[in-house]
Amino acid sequence: MTALVLPPFVRLGGGALNELPTALRQAGLSRPFLITDPFMAASGTLERVRVILRESGVELRAFTGTVPDPTVACVNTALAALREGKHDCVIGLGGGSPIDTAKMVAVLAVHDTTPAALKVPHVQDVPGLPVIAIPTTAGTGSEATRVTVITDETTDEKMLCMGIAYQPRIAIVDYELTLSMPRRLTADTGTDALTHALEAYVSRRASPFTDALALTAMKRIWACLPTACADPGNHTARAEVMQGAFEAGMAFSNASVALVHGMSRPIGAHFHVPHGLSNAMLLPEITAWSLSGSPARYAVCARAMGIADENLSDDAAGTALVKALRERNAEIGVPSPKGFGLDAKRWDNLLPLMAEQALASGSPANNPRVPTASEIVELYCRVWA
Template structure:
């Protein structure tokens, strides 16, 4: 059995941003708060969205204080800004940080709970303000998920918050918003999407619906990621990556992520490494360690990505998969933690805490091979260099 959850309305393709007023009107919404970051405000993207809305007779307000890896403090500031106005929905405009912030603001607008009370295993399912997701990075899949991640700066913990209240009502997926995205961000977010798809497929909570979305995402992301990194204006590649990110988000939201994500969040919290990049640092070593417990599943991933063909054994296909993951990290200049500049002594000191935080998130329990704290510590050591 599987319980499937999706946004109520999705508009996908070039130019769909212009349909935002129509999408809001379908839901009877007219007083949006836009939640975004300073770059979106300075780049002209926010102004474009505001112009589209005001031309339709709407009067949006915009909070532009979203920070990377959103913190409790930044979310509280956005919530206070919302309460100064009269809003009937929250629009998350930008990358995963903007959409994740918008999700929590929408929930806190309806229920004034501390964010620490919302973290998993707590489930927040009761309806909150409607959420509208407009991704500009084609990576996190947050536009299709019922999860959000907020950092507690006091403890350096990335808190996973879950429930139907965080699932966007509307998603606008206009790949033209990604055409100016730089190669580094393209690489990091693209690998993030790939990890979503692979982990959803090998997860212990996988189901036929999530499998179909995950395999489609892999077929879209793997060949097109290098093309978009090499040529940011490659429209077919950008379109494929945005659709792949959406399907990867649908896959893991209706199955789960696993060990890579469980280990990745503490790296981001303690060392301020972007989420996609920390996933990429871990993906090859965690895949190699996990694969013996689900060889046919990982082999199917390799075949879907075009890395292996049907004539090869599962063992051979998985070997090719691990090699390809190492190779794409090299091709896309993904640094190891050592090359990133993290101090070895601080890394070693924090490994026990990071392992405990990874386990506490629950994600490693969904992995085909379930680790204990010592095995996670060993994988962190292996990933170091």
């Protein structure tokens, strides 16, 4: 049996943000608390949401202090702000960080617990307040997932928290909100979404449903991400990458991610590398190492992305996939950890801890080829330069 969890109310496409009041009414919600970051507040996007809601008779209170890689302290500050009013739902507006913050705040608003107590292997299925996700980047897929990641700033651990409680009740997926994304953010978040799709397809927890979503997401993102990077105002490319990110989010939320994500989170926690960029740094080499675990599945990915044709053997298609991933990283300017300027001595010293944290996340166990801690250390060394 396959158990699926998906957002029940979705608005998808250009102008979808205007449908927010209708979606709230359909879900029986009327007193939202919005969580976002300083950029969304300064850019006018928050004010646009406020006006759209006000015109429908809904007044909005907002917290604008979220930070990249949201911390426990940030979550607690936002929670205190929410408790100053009476709210029946939480809106996350922005990239993955505001949405992840909103998910955790929504749970803590109802349950007397802490983010540390909620990290895996704990599964939080008992809901908190309903979450409305409005992504302004095309990559994290957080609008479609039952996952949030909160950083414990005292230990530099990215805590993976999972459960139906984090599944957004409403997803507003409007590609027009991504038109102002800079090239670097477009490349990193788009590669994050591609990684979601690829890892969902090769995951040991994949199903026919998640396979279909993952393959169509890979096809869209692979074809259109370079155009979205080179021509930010291209509506067709932006729409395709945004839809692909949403599809990839639904796929990996139900099939899980694998080794790339397991190894990516410690890099983000200890070195504050943006999540999409750390995924991109890892993707080619981790895929090359993992090929032998499921050559047929990786070959299907290569064919769906147009990298290999049907005449190539599975092994040859997998080799072509790795080559294409390396070339794509070069094309969109993905640096190695060394090239990004990370401290080599600190990297080396942290390798055992990062390997331990990667395994503890559970994601590597879904990989077609499951690594040991020493193999993860070796892979970190391979990726370094």
